[in-house]
Amino acid sequence: MxxxxxxxxxxxxxxxxxxxxxxxxxxxxxxxxxxFAPPLPRCLRCGGLFPCPRHPNAPRIRSASPYNEKIKSVILPLKYGGLRAVGQPLGAAMATLWERPDADLLLPVPLHRRSRRGYNQAFEIAQGLSQAWGIEAVDAVRWSRRLPHRAGLNREERQALRPDAFIVPKKLRGLRVVLVDDVCTTGATLTRLAAACESAGVSVVGAYTTANSVEK
Ligand SMILES: [Zn+2]
Ligand SMILES: [Zn+2]
Incomplete structure (x- = not known):
């Protein structure tokens, strides 16, 4: 130009x-x-390395990059700088790393109720993946309620540990979905959301995140 x-x-x-x-x-x-430099995938049942000896048939969490300084240059503006528009091109670029998954729907991890961000960065990324893969992205899941603090975990992780942390709408029953998030830390949020989907009759075929903060 x-x-x-x-x-x-x-x-x-x-x-x-x-x-x-x-x-x-x-x-x-x-x-x-x-x-991007995709690290090893992780198990969507426990967050451990894939293939997982405990969950040999589990779907995997794929990430575009370790959570390093390079990837922070786009994730921090997206999450904390109000740069919402970065999410879609980021997702579209991520989509080139992997084959199109065999799924009906892309399901972003919901924005926490108390967040003041005003937009869900995981949904923005999912929309970029959606355009590239031709799979609809719907911000359909909700966190169920507030929780008291527990030391050592961030708010989403504390809430993700509860079996009833997510509300998965009935209209998703019978669909095959892919979960989307910006950063996977312990994996607790994604593993809990996957479990909530499965118990609501929604089949989870995998998860995709921009970054993965655990490198083993
Ligand atoms: Zn596992
Ligand atoms: Zn540039």
């Missing part, structure tokens, strides 16, 4: 790629791809 055109776009659309700084780009596809 010419410098003049970039400058013109910057006036209309004052954004720049968080990776290379190019004006008029929310996130360049090449920049997104340069951030």
């Amino acid at each position: 010419s410098r003049l055109l970039s400058a013109f776009l910057h006036v209309l659309w004052p954004v720049s790629c968080p990776v290379c700084g190019r004006l008029g780009e929310v996130l360049c596809a090449e920049c997104a791809a340069s951030l």
Whole structure:
């Protein structure tokens, strides 16, 4: 893109790629791809390494990158900088890493009720995956209720440990879904959401996250 055109776009659309700084780009596809280095997948039943000796038939959690400084350059603006628009190109770039999953629906981890973000970053990423894979993304699950604090876990992890942490709508019964989140830490949120889906009659075929904070 010419410098003049970039400058013109910057006036209309004052954004720049968080990776290379190019004006008029929310996130360049090449920049997104340069951030990725998929770590080993993890077990969607326990969060351990895949293949899992305890759950040989479990679906897997796939991540585009370890949670390192490079991937933080897009995740932190998306989560804490109000840069909602980064989510979709990030998801679209992630979709090129893997084959299209055999699923009916992409199901993002819901935004916590008390979050002030105003948008669900996991849903933004899911919409990018959705465009690339041609699978509908629906922000359909909800956290069920507030919980008291418990030391050593963040809020979502504390809540994820409860068997009734998620409300999975009945309309999803019988569907095959893929879970989507921005960062997988202990894996507790995804394993609990997968269990909640299964007990609601929803089949979980896998999970995809932008980053994975555990490297074993
Ligand atoms: Zn860029
Ligand atoms: Zn396992």
